[in-house]
Amino acid sequence: xxxxxxxxxxxxxxxxxxxxxxxFRTKAYRRAAHTIETLSVDIxxxxxxxxxxxxxxxxxxxxxxxEEILDTGKLEYLENLKEQYPVDLDSLMSVEGLGPKKIKxxxxxxxxxxxDDLEREGKRHHxxxxxxxxxxxxxxxxxxxxxxxxxxxxxxxxxxxxxxRKIKEKVGAxxxxxxxxxxxxxxxxxxTVGDIDVLTVTNHPDEVxxxxxxxxxxxxxxxxxxxxxxxxxxxxxxxxxxxxxxDEFGSALVYFTGSREFNISLRKIAxxxxxKLNEYGVFHQEERVAGATEEDVLxxxxxxxxxxxxxxxxxxxxxxxxxxxxQLVDYSDINGDLHVHTNWSDGKSSIMEMATGAAGRGYxxxxxxxxTTLPVASGLNxxxxxxxxDKIDQVNSQLNDIVLLKGAEVNLDSVGNLDMxxxxxxxxxxxxxxxxxxxxxxxxxxxxxxxxxxENEQVDMLAHPTGRKIKERxxxxxxxxxxxxxxxxxxxxLEVNSQPKRLDLKDxxxxxxxxxxxxxxxxxxxxxxxxxxxxxxxxxxxxxxWAQKKDIVNTLPRKKxxxxxxxx
DNA sequence: GCCGTTTTCGGCCCGACTGTTTTCAGTCG
Numbered sequence: 001x002x003x004x005x006x007x008x009x010x011x012x013x014x015x016x017x018x019x020x021x022x023x024f025r026t027k028a029y030r031r032a033a034h035t036i037e038t039l040s041v042d043i044x045x046x047x048x049x050x051x052x053x054x055x056x057x058x059x060x061x062x063x064x065x066x067e068e069i070l071d072t073g074k075l076e077y078l079e080n081l082k083e084q085y086p087v088d089l090d091s092l093m094s095v096e097g098l099g100p101k102k103i104k105x106x107x108x109x110x111x112x113x114x115x116d117d118l119e120r121e122g123k124r125h126h127x128x129x130x131x132x133x134x135x136x137x138x139x140x141x142x143x144x145x146x147x148x149x150x151x152x153x154x155x156x157x158x159x160x161x162x163x164x165r166k167i168k169e170k171v172g173a174x175x176x177x178x179x180x181x182x183x184x185x186x187x188x189x190x191x192t193v194g195d196i197d198v199l200t201v202t203n204h205p206d207e208v209x210x211x212x213x214x215x216x217x218x219x220x221x222x223x224x225x226x227x228x229x230x231x232x233x234x235x236x237x238x239x240x241x242x243x244x245x246x247d248e249f250g251s252a253l254v255y256f257t258g259s260r261e262f263n264i265s266l267r268k269i270a271x272x273x274x275x276k277l278n279e280y281g282v283f284h285q286e287e288r289v290a291g292a293t294e295e296d297v298l299x300x301x302x303x304x305x306x307x308x309x310x311x312x313x314x315x316x317x318x319x320x321x322x323x324x325x326x327q328l329v330d331y332s333d334i335n336g337d338l339h340v341h342t343n344w345s346d347g348k349s350s351i352m353e354m355a356t357g358a359a360g361r362g363y364x365x366x367x368x369x370x371x372t373t374l375p376v377a378s379g380l381n382x383x384x385x386x387x388x389x390d391k392i393d394q395v396n397s398q399l400n401d402i403v404l405l406k407g408a409e410v411n412l413d414s415v416g417n418l419d420m421x422x423x424x425x426x427x428x429x430x431x432x433x434x435x436x437x438x439x440x441x442x443x444x445x446x447x448x449x450x451x452x453x454x455e456n457e458q459v460d461m462l463a464h465p466t467g468r469k470i471k472e473r474x475x476x477x478x479x480x481x482x483x484x485x486x487x488x489x490x491x492x493x494l495e496v497n498s499q500p501k502r503l504d505l506k507d508x509x510x511x512x513x514x515x516x517x518x519x520x521x522x523x524x525x526x527x528x529x530x531x532x533x534x535x536x537x538x539x540x541x542x543x544x545x546w547a548q549k550k551d552i553v554n555t556l557p558r559k560k561x562x563x564x565x566x567x568x
Numbered sequence: 569g570c571c572g573t574t575t576t577c578g579g580c581c582c583g584a585c586t587g588t589t590t591t592c593a594g595t596c597g
Contacts, residue, residue: 024580028569059570097586099595134588184597197597223596228584230596240597242584255582260597267581272573278582 001480002044006069007037009078010062015089016081018100031057034261036066038314040508040515042481044070088114096144096222097137105130119145147236154192155237156470158500158537161186164196167215167239174211176204179249183256184240187308189540191470191503196239197256205243212241248280250293255279261313269301269317277301309543328543329522331536333555336365336402339409339432339463339495339523340532344388345370346377349529351388351395351404357529359402364558367430368392369407373419374436379411382424389427403558405429405565409463414438416452418459425458429567432495434463439476446478447486454492460565461493461521464504472501480509484516493553496522496545498538510545520547521554 010033017026052063106112127138172180184197222230244252270277281291290300303320310316341347358366371379407430466475522538
C-alpha cells in the first residue's frame with residue numbers, strides 16, 4: 001500500500017504552495033491527500049481500474065501526479081518546488097508558531113533552512129529585525145524550537161486517555177462548571193492523539209481559565225484568553241480548554257470533536273441549505289436554529305446522529321443522509337475475552353485472578369491463551385500445556401458466573417507450521433495462531449505462511465494479524481485483501497487486538513474485513529488482570545471500522561459461541 | 569486544482585489569539 005506515501009507527497013506540495021500564498025490550489029492538494037490517506041483500498045488498485053478521477057478531490061492534474069508517484073516513487077513538480085525553497089520543511093513546520101509564510105520570510109531574509117540555522121539567527125537577535133517579527137516572536141521561536149527538538153509527536157490513545165479523564169474530573173469538580181467533555185481525536189478514539197481538548201459550560205469563564213492554567217500537571221501556559229486557553233502538560237502534551245453557554249454546547253462538541261474534514265463537509269451542507277454552522281450553533285439568517293445538543297445540530301442539517309468514531313468524512317455523512325448508518329458494536333455487547341495470558345507464560349496474574357477479573361466485568365466466558373514454546377514469552381511446552389488444561393478444569397469447577405475456555409496462542413514458524421502437534425490442538429477449546437518473528441518476509445511468502453495456518457482446521461483465530469506496533473514497528477508487508485479473503489473462505493476469526501500499541505487489525509482494515517464478510521473478535525491480549533479493560537480500546541477501534549455487533553463473535557452469548565467453536 | 573438538485577465559471581469553512589500592527593496577517597485547530 002503506497003497510500004500513505006502518495007498522500008504525504010501531495011500534502012508536501014500543498015505546504016510549498018502555501019509559502020507562495022496560493023490559496024485554493026493548496027486546498028485542492030490537501031483534499032486529494034486526505035481522500036487517499038483515509039482510503040480503505042490500495043490506491044494502486046484504483047489506478048489499475050482507471051478510477052483515480054472518481055476519487056473525491058482527484059481530477060485530471062492530480063490524477064496524473066498520483067500516477068507519476070506510483071510509477072517512479074517521486075514527483076517532478078515537488079522536486080522543482082523543493083529547489084525553489086531548499087528548506088527542511090518537516091522540522092521547521094514542527095516549531096509551533098512557524099508556518100509556511102514565516103518560514104519563507106526566514107529563508108529569504110536570513111537564509112534559514114533548518115533548526116540549527118533558526119537557533120543561531122534567533123540567538124543573534126536577527127529574527128526580531130524582520131518585518132512582522134519582534135522580540136516576543138523571536139523569543140517564542142527559540143523556546144518552541146527546543147520543544148520541537150524534544151517532542152515525540154503524537155501519543156497512544158491508551159496512554160493519554162487516563163490523563164484526559166483526570167483533567168475532566170478536576171475541571172468537572174469546579175462549582176462554576178456545569179458540564180465538561182473531552183472532545184477532539186480522543187473522543188473520536190483515534191489510535192494516536194496530538195493534544196487534549198476540553199469543552200466546558202460555565203457562566204464564569206475567567207474562573208475556569210484561572211483554574212485550568214494553574215493545575216498541578218501544567219508546565220507552562222501557552223495561550224490564555226477568555227474563551228480559549230492552551231497549556232503544556234508535564235508529559236509534553238498540550239491541552240486546550242474552551243468555554244461555552246448551554247445552548248451552544250452541542251455545536252461546540254460537534255466542532256471540536258471534528259475531524260477537520262468532517263466539519264468542512266458539515267459547513268458546506270449548511271451553506272447549501274442557506275444556513276451557517278460554527279461552534280456556536282446553526283444559524284438561518286441571524287436566527288439560531290440549533291446548538292444545544294449534537295443531535296439538534298446534525299438534525300438541523302438533515303442528518304441522523306453520527307457517532308464520534310465515524311466522523312472522518314469517509315462516507316459517514318452520505319450514509320447518515322440516507323439513513324443508512326450502521327448500528328455500531330458497543331462495549332456493553334461484549335460477553336467475553338478470547339485472548340489473555342496468565343503467569344503460566346509471560347502474564348503476571350494467575351488463572352483464578354484473571355477469571356475473577358473477567359467475571360467482575362460481567363463476562364460469561366474467558367479464553368486462557370498462554371503462549372506455547374515461544375522462549376521470549378516463557379511459552380508452554382506440550383507437557384506444561386497439558387498440565388494447564390487440567391488446572392483450568394479444576395478452576396472451572398470453582399467458578400459460578402464465568403466459564404474458562406482452554407486455549408493457547410500458538411506460534412507460526414517461517415513457513416506457517418504450528419509449534420504444537422495437531423492431536424494436542426484437538427483437545428483445546430480455542431486455538432489462536434499468531435506470528436511473532438520473521439515479520440518482514442516478502443508479502444507473498446507472508447500471505448502463504450499465514451494462509452497455511454488459516455487452513456488448519458484446528459486454528460480458530462488469527463491474533464494481531466499484521467504484527468504492527470504503533471510508532472515502533474511497521475506492519476508485516478502482507479497483502480491484506482488476500483488475507484481477508486482467505487479468512488473469510490476458511491471461516492477463521494480475525495482478531496482486533498486491543499493493546500494500546502497494537503490495535504491490530506486497525507480501523508481501516510476492520511472496515512475492509514467487514515466488507516469481506518470476515519468474523520472478528522475483540523480481545524484484550526492482557527497480561528495482567530488490571531489490563532482487561534484495554535478491550536474498550538479495541539471496541540472503539542472496531543467502531544471506527546464500522547463494525548456491528550453481528551460482526552464480532554465475542555458478543556455472542558455462551559451457548560452460541562460454543563456452537564460456533566464446535567464445542568457443543 | 570476541483571466541482572456542480574444553482575453553476576462548465578466562479579466559487580472554495582470559520583473563529584480565537586498573538587504580536588505586530590494603527591486595522592491586520594499569520595497560525596492554529
